[in-house]
Amino acid sequence: xxxxxxxxxxKRILALFIVLSLSSMLxxxxxxxxxxxxxxxxxxxxxxxxxxxxxxxxSRTPFTGLVPANLGDNLNITRSPEVIVPCILRNESVxxxxxxxxxxxxxxxxxxxxxxxxxxxxxxxxxxxKNLAERLHIRTGDKLLVLGVLADRYVxxxxxxxxxxxxxxxxxxxxxxxxxxxxxxxxxxxxTLIRIKGEVNQSKILExxxxxxxxxxxxxxxxxSPSVPSSxxxxxxxxxxxxxxxxxxxxxxxxxxxRESLLVLSSTVLLLSSISIAVAFRTVxxxxxxxxEVIRSVGASRRLLKADILVKLLPWAAAxxxxxxxLAVLTLNLIQRAGFLQVLSHSPPISVDxxxxxxxxxxxxxxxxxxxxxxxx
Amino acid sequence: MSLxxxxxxxxxGTGLSILAISLLVAIxxxxxxxxxxxxxxxxxxxxxxxxxxTYIIMxxxxxxxxxxxxxxxxxxxxxxxxxxxxxxxxxxxxxxxVRVRGISNMSFLTGIKGRTAExxxxxxxxxxxxxxxxxxxxxxxxxxxxxxxxVRVVGIIESKTxxxxxxxxxxxxxxxxxxxRSISLILIxxxxxxxxxxxxxxxxxxxxxxCIRDFVQQTNLQTLSFLNAWSIAVYAAVSAASYTIATRxxxxxxxxxxxxxxxGAKKRLIFSLILCYTTTVALIGSILGISLGVAGAQxxxxxxxxxxxxxxxxxxxxxxxxxxxxxxxxxSVLGCIYPALKPSGRCL
Numbered sequence: 001x002x003x004x005x006x007x008x009x010x011k012r013i014l015a016l017f018i019v020l021s022l023s024s025m026l027x028x029x030x031x032x033x034x035x036x037x038x039x040x041x042x043x044x045x046x047x048x049x050x051x052x053x054x055x056x057x058x059s060r061t062p063f064t065g066l067v068p069a070n071l072g073d074n075l076n077i078t079r080s081p082e083v084i085v086p087c088i089l090r091n092e093s094v095x096x097x098x099x100x101x102x103x104x105x106x107x108x109x110x111x112x113x114x115x116x117x118x119x120x121x122x123x124x125x126x127x128x129x130k131n132l133a134e135r136l137h138i139r140t141g142d143k144l145l146v147l148g149v150l151a152d153r154y155v156x157x158x159x160x161x162x163x164x165x166x167x168x169x170x171x172x173x174x175x176x177x178x179x180x181x182x183x184x185x186x187x188x189x190x191x192t193l194i195r196i197k198g199e200v201n202q203s204k205i206l207e208x209x210x211x212x213x214x215x216x217x218x219x220x221x222x223x224x225s226p227s228v229p230s231s232x233x234x235x236x237x238x239x240x241x242x243x244x245x246x247x248x249x250x251x252x253x254x255x256x257x258x259r260e261s262l263l264v265l266s267s268t269v270l271l272l273s274s275i276s277i278a279v280a281f282r283t284v285x286x287x288x289x290x291x292x293e294v295i296r297s298v299g300a301s302r303r304l305l306k307a308d309i310l311v312k313l314l315p316w317a318a319a320x321x322x323x324x325x326x327l328a329v330l331t332l333n334l335i336q337r338a339g340f341l342q343v344l345s346h347s348p349p350i351s352v353d354x355x356x357x358x359x360x361x362x363x364x365x366x367x368x369x370x371x372x373x374x375x376x377x
Numbered sequence: 378m379s380l381x382x383x384x385x386x387x388x389x390g391t392g393l394s395i396l397a398i399s400l401l402v403a404i405x406x407x408x409x410x411x412x413x414x415x416x417x418x419x420x421x422x423x424x425x426x427x428x429x430x431t432y433i434i435m436x437x438x439x440x441x442x443x444x445x446x447x448x449x450x451x452x453x454x455x456x457x458x459x460x461x462x463x464x465x466x467x468x469x470x471x472x473x474x475v476r477v478r479g480i481s482n483m484s485f486l487t488g489i490k491g492r493t494a495e496x497x498x499x500x501x502x503x504x505x506x507x508x509x510x511x512x513x514x515x516x517x518x519x520x521x522x523x524x525x526x527x528v529r530v531v532g533i534i535e536s537k538t539x540x541x542x543x544x545x546x547x548x549x550x551x552x553x554x555x556x557x558r559s560i561s562l563i564l565i566x567x568x569x570x571x572x573x574x575x576x577x578x579x580x581x582x583x584x585x586x587x588c589i590r591d592f593v594q595q596t597n598l599q600t601l602s603f604l605n606a607w608s609i610a611v612y613a614a615v616s617a618a619s620y621t622i623a624t625r626x627x628x629x630x631x632x633x634x635x636x637x638x639x640x641g642a643k644k645r646l647i648f649s650l651i652l653c654y655t656t657t658v659a660l661i662g663s664i665l666g667i668s669l670g671v672a673g674a675q676x677x678x679x680x681x682x683x684x685x686x687x688x689x690x691x692x693x694x695x696x697x698x699x700x701x702x703x704x705x706x707x708x709s710v711l712g713c714i715y716p717a718l719k720p721s722g723r724c725l
Binding site: 015016018019021022023025026029030033086087088091092093121123124143144145147148149150151152153154155156178181182185186187188256269272273274275276278279280282283286287328331335338339340341342343344345 | 390393394396397398400401403404428429431433439440441442443465473476505506509537538539541542543584585586587588589591592595596599600602603605606607609610611613614616617618620621622624625628629681
């Protein structure tokens with residue numbers, strides 16, 4: 001402490017603390033949900049490094065492209081052709097991922113919570129993600145009527161088990177590849193994307209596939225857009241290969257959604273609540289007007305007084321940021337449990353980023369400095 | 378009362394208080410307007426896809442193999458002439474569990490290599506099932522459900538539907554295997570939708586195979602639900618702001634409030650004055666905030682259009698504006714009650 005007097009009263013600071021906490025909560029609720037959405041989406045095709053995705057360059061979403069299913073079939077690498085398709089189950093919108101179980105399990109690790117894993121001979125069965133099973137009250141042995149969205153199809157599937165993966169797949173149904181192809185309304189020779197895992201890079205894969213990277217569009221897409229051999233029923237420049245994370249990030253960037261833009265958006269929320277913080281600060285100063293005048297009359301300079309108030313309020317600001325964070329995490333968990341926190345039928349993971357906390361604390365500190373400067377003067 | 382009210386409104390901090398509330402209200406207003414635009418675009422895109430008219434009639438809250446349909450086919454003929462009653466059962470085929478589908482009119486099957494089954498001793502096998510179990514045309518297979526039956530495979534189906542993983546037989550064969558003559562579902566194509574629902578009994582439902590509209594509505598609803606839940610944090614902040622506004626007002630107007638009580642103003646009057654002041658600030662603040670939020674979102678979208686040539690047109694429904702207004706007033710009143718009660722007690 002710079003001044004030895006204890007002139008700031010707890011009860012009076014409480015109002016400022018509440019406003020700071022709730023403004024921080026608003027910021028954290030916005031930032032954590034937006035960043036959770038960003039993280040969930042960018043890790044949608046795998047969190048591990050070294051997963052490369054062969055995809056349709058022209059697709060505007062990761063669910064709508066089509067590539068030949070046999071791409072890379074002759075390569076000695078782990079490959080998982082997949083069809084990701086939106087559908088309706090028990091009047092809810094969900095996503096179904098059609099996979100070849102044996103290949104899929106070499107890339108993704110899933111834990112069976114109950115029932116059995118999907119086998120290659122299970123033609124009309126599926127396993128359901130833990131979150132989805134909880135939300136729609138699905139159990140092993142149930143029969144599901146899955147209705148198509150992109151195609152005029154319906155499918156009846158037996159639930160073979162419930163799995164958890166700590167990934168967005170926990171909100172999905174995993175079924176055999178052909179089920180995905182039925183619901184997508186596509187031929188058996190096409191899939192949405194192919195995931196590849198191994199000690200290879202994109203250019204090596206495209207080279208092995210016999211696809212030469214083409215010029216022009218390649219630079220525009222910042223990926224490898226190949227010229228497809230004439231044997232494939234696709235035009236040149238329609239297939240690309242990228243790391244899973246980079247691919248999903250590029251889809252987000254097409255719509256202007258970057259990590260930075262989402263952080264700026266969240267900060268705008270805090271900026272808009274800054275006047276409330278300023279009002280709260282002004283209130284605290286007004287409530288301590290008499291004490292401040294007494295301290296000024298005994299010789300304390302304005303600068304010393306400002307520094308003293310700042311030092312005394314600093315722990316309160318830190319505590320308010322922390323309280324705001326805890327309240328936001330609690331609120332988001334409650335919202336998620338109630339089923340209100342969903343984007344495209346997936347629940348974004350809520351994880352605390354120290355950078356977000358730091359951003360909030362610095363912002364609060366800056367606001368306090370600005371308010372202090374104006375009010376004490 | 379009106380003199381006291383005017384006196385409080387003329388206080389120096391009123392403008393700042395209105396600004397504080399309006400900036401907070403601008404947050405949900407701008408977010409809602411952007412979400413409204415996105416949802417409307419999704420709905421337009423969803424509307425561009427014309428879903429084909431394939432429907433199934435089945436028991437309510439059931440699945441095709443568990444469903445039992447009991448309705449006169451003749452009644453249905455009035456709404457469509459493409460009606461295909463089906464029976465779905467589980468059967469065993471050399472230790473492998475298979476789905477057997479009995480269809481009344483096998484002629485509607487397309488993409489068959491070979492021919493369609495014509496009598497009780499014949500069957501068609503889906504391409505995927507045939508590949509998994511190594512079944513080929515001309516082979517005899519024994520299916521066992523309640524009864525066992527040996528049938529000859531006369532065709533391999535490739536329809537790109539679930540039929541490709543099933544054994545498809547005439548309806549009579551499915552009835553023979555299951556031992557009962559019930560119908561699991563009725564597939565209808567191009568029905569006169571408005572009529573068909575009226576002739577269905579209560580225990581049956583009409584399900585459209587392609588549900589693009591439902592999907593769009595569901596995803597839009599998810600966004601709106603989250604937005605509404607997230608707004609709780611905004612209104613909590615409005616409540617806290619209102620608390621500090623009332624506290625500041627009382628601190629800065631302590632002289633005036635003490636004078637009013639000395640002149641005989643009762644506890645209730647001072648409470649009402651503070652409440653009226655906060656409500657007025659909240660009302661002006663929310664009207665300003667709604668305008669600011671929508672205008673801000675529109676300015677941002679215009680800038681986006683200039684910079685990236687991909688603009689959006691945010692808008693707010695009158696009902697949403699009214700909802701924001703009401704919630705702001707409610708949370709403001711809630712926030713000011715405690716400080717408003719305190720001075721009225723202290724002054725008198």
